[in-house]
Amino acid sequence: MSPSRHSRRLAVTAAAAALLTVAPLGVTAAHAQVTRVRQGSATDASRASWSGPAYTMNGSGGIVTATMTRAIDAIRGGTGAIDVVVVAGSGTGTPECDVITGLTGVNSCTTLTLTAADGNNSQVNTDIRNAEFVYFAGGDQCRYVAWKGTALEASVESVVAKGGGVGGGSAGHHVNSDVVYDACTASATSATALANPYDRSMTFTTGMFRWPNYANTINDSHFVTRDRMGRTIAFVARAVKDGLVTGGKAWGVGVEEGASLFVDRAGRATLSGPSAYVVLGDHQPEVAVSGQPLTYRDVKIWKLTNGQSYDFANRPSCGYYLRSVRAGVADGSLYDGTPVTDCSSTPPPSGGSSYAEVEPNDSRTAANDITGLTYPATVTGDMKSTTDRDYFSLTLGAGQTLTVTCAIPPAYDADLYLLSATGSTLTRSVNDGAGTDESVTLTRTASGTATYHLDLEAYAGSGTADYACAVAKS
Template identity: 60%
Template sequence: MNGDGSVLPASMTRAVDAIRGSAATLDVVVLAGSAPASGSRTPECDTVMTLKGVNSCTTWTLTTAADGNDSRVNTDIRKAEFVYFAGGDQCRYTAWKGTALEASVESVVAKGGGSGGGSAGHHVNGSIVYDACRGSVTSREALADPYDPYITFTTDMFTWPNYAGVINDSHFVTRDRMGRTMAFVARALKDGLTPGGAAWGVGVEEGGGSLFVDRNGLATEYGKDAYVVLGDHAPEQADPGKPLTFSNYKIWRLGPGATFDFKNRPVCGYYRRSVTNGVADARLYSGAPETNCGSPNGSSLNESEPNDSRGTADDATVLERSVDDGAGTDESLALTRTASGTGAYCIDMEAYSGSGTAAYSCGITKN
């Protein structure tokens, strides 16, 4: 997934090699919503065809939603092992939701192939797509009103394994898009677009930035920086016509060669930034990583005694969280123990600010 429309040979070569395995070659299909304004009519294929292990590369330029049901297009996609969405207009791509094309691309991944793209093509590979169908929004505008009319989403067009709950963004640092990604994350949480009370933004820088995610969910950054932005609690203020307030986003900065495990998402190594009344903290793109974050799920925890009460307990990781935030909406979570033996679990229940004083009950079931 690239920060601009260009194919990065290093990450694309890795994708080709990972998919083809011991096979000699594979086939690639490029999907574009419009033809390039100048230069080659097939710039992505021009690069792809220079790579070892590629048998063919076919570009389809589709300009209407109905093109997603073209039988020739879908035949080519289903025969391919990799589908690349070109840069352009992600609103044209989300118009293919529900067409045969959506199912065809999913079939490529299901058989062990891959999907990716650059710029708009990066956007469309997230489970929540900022589709820009009403126009593009800046960080300043999004933070001033996270319900700005230009902020529209298409959900669940593609939800790839290990990559759920993610909103992608591109041209990230150059066009100063951290602020709007923060707003997108807040909206996803407030509108209940992601499960488990957490939403993730993934921004990749232009000019050679590329994030390769393998079949096990392990991501490796190439070329330029990428950023992973986590919102893991309800925003303090995210309402139409009001500036955003959201404390303590957790942000991972991934330099070239850095990795991020999307299957077992890290609980440490981030820095924190907040937004208050529409104004984001300074230095959004760098910070000292926190290292004292507790122990990741499944790892060992160095105990100190006494630790048998909440006040004296050792700092550990939040294992599950539910933040549905809706009148009359039940919260629920499930936890499967990963180790035998004795141990205590703490459940923290809090009323959302402004929710009133209504009575509630809590039930726990052991399976």
């Protein structure tokens, strides 16, 4: 079972069974077995066009009627009725459809309980393609990602393309993000993920669903109840470090039990229920190495309460609070903080000592020497012109790891290079966009001590607003 464990699905009572149409389907592989239960009308709704897409992202497995009703109304445009399919990977009974069939605007609800081998079953795919909303039940998201590349994936995508919708709870919430925490080897806890972000339990699937306006996301469920903020920060760090996302940024979306995000066709997510969190990693983690504790500073967190919204189409640059993880230890009060309301400048990273650049430092021979600083340190400066280059020199001993993360203000785009003493580029960070942070890491494997140069270069724009680079040695 996955980390998004779902309680045993309810058994169908004899009284309810009398109202159901039950049709066992043929298998598509050895031991595969589909269970199909349809409630409501036996005939699919027919209509030329629909008004979605719409989505529900639930923190636990059950239907949240407030967001489900909004999704149904959005898809049908306030008139007519839709067909819903619930996809389950295990269990018996029809707990989701039992709720859905009682909602206004529902023509039918069909529960499909499938094995991992059933992604190409013809009846399954006919049911899904004829539906206007597909809901992935709680259970095991590792079974769900097994349908990547099958006809089932394409069928679900066709529902969204025609103006329908998709949702899910618990494991079903996980599978609807761009990067899926699949838990195919074990279930990660926050403690495990922070102690080693490459623990065997930290496995991901990409390239399954990418819903409009919801790119570069990683969903998490049962969020506060199971204390999953730490592992979501580790998910985000891994997504950025391993290039699982585009643009060097990843957004974790954690939804609490009993809560649900309704996401409309314009990408605006509105919360119904206790709480949800959006966790942004917009720079490289300082330390994300197999077998070592995570260090990831200044992660941005938005907290949503009932009725509040987050715009995934126009992702905000304000309203977050900052939290950090240092050597596997997270800051206190991860689930609450004072939001930043003035984002005109980037807060400097924390460090042991600080150094402000001294011009001219536009070449290696004129580099500012920061060897004598107490590390971790903060180095600040600015890109005074569109051709400015700021150099800083320091030393690194055998076995030491250098990590540099530069918070770039929104006034310009700057790139970060780490050079050898002779000027060869050893590693670089060249993320696109004004205000986009840059980060490099290097471990010296040779013996002895050597000199290195940090080179921060103006790529586009300039200004007097300071960048702030956190420089750490470990």
